[in-house]
Amino acid sequence: MIAAIDLEGVLAPEIWPHLGDHFRVEELHLTTRDVADFEELMRRRVEALNRAGLTLARLQEVAHDVRPYLGSHEFLDRIRRRCQVMIISDTFHEFAEPVVERLGGYNLFANQFEVDAQGRIAGWKLRIRGQKARVVQGMKSAGFKVIGMGDSLNDLSLLESADYPILYRPVPALRQRLPQAPTANGLDEALQIFVGIFRSNGGRI
Numbered sequence: 001m002i003a004a005i006d007l008e009g010v011l012a013p014e015i016w017p018h019l020g021d022h023f024r025v026e027e028l029h030l031t032t033r034d035v036a037d038f039e040e041l042m043r044r045r046v047e048a049l050n051r052a053g054l055t056l057a058r059l060q061e062v063a064h065d066v067r068p069y070l071g072s073h074e075f076l077d078r079i080r081r082r083c084q085v086m087i088i089s090d091t092f093h094e095f096a097e098p099v100v101e102r103l104g105g106y107n108l109f110a111n112q113f114e115v116d117a118q119g120r121i122a123g124w125k126l127r128i129r130g131q132k133a134r135v136v137q138g139m140k141s142a143g144f145k146v147i148g149m150g151d152s153l154n155d156l157s158l159l160e161s162a163d164y165p166i167l168y169r170p171v172p173a174l175r176q177r178l179p180q181a182p183t184a185n186g187l188d189e190a191l192q193i194f195v196g197i198f199r200s201n202g203g204r205i
């Protein structure tokens, strides 16, 4: 069994608003919760960064301060005894690798930036955007059962394709799309749902 879990809003805070606070760039407070079109969202973020003259290295100094939510390391530690854990996110490797390391060092599947000669963000490679369903299907066709957990509409395809979708403090629009899926309002509740799934599978990994 594999748990495919979203990062931001589930295991750790959103990184872009953290950058927005630090550098006082209003547009960085927008997230996938606010702007559904990810390309449009990224265009606005990158334009704002370049206007502010911020390089990727400067952003990383601040992004790498982000700490996991309290309890998320322990949550993953408990479920990893019963399943493989992968973190699948619309975040960027250049921002999120350290927080994933702090969570206990799991496989992260995320997007990547393209940087120009001056070190500014010039573009992005969306390895994950729109690919979550395909990643889950790949795991399923390799014979794994998949538990998916996410909080926002950008997790919809992950959750729809998982054998066991779990909504984590979901935005209302996500709950509407998956009314049958169990909802966790904290990691303790999420752990109970995971344990129920493990039990229903006879404890098989």
Ligand SMILES: [Mg+2]
Binding pocket: 006, 007, 008, 009, 010, 150, 151, 152
């Ligand atoms: Mg999220």
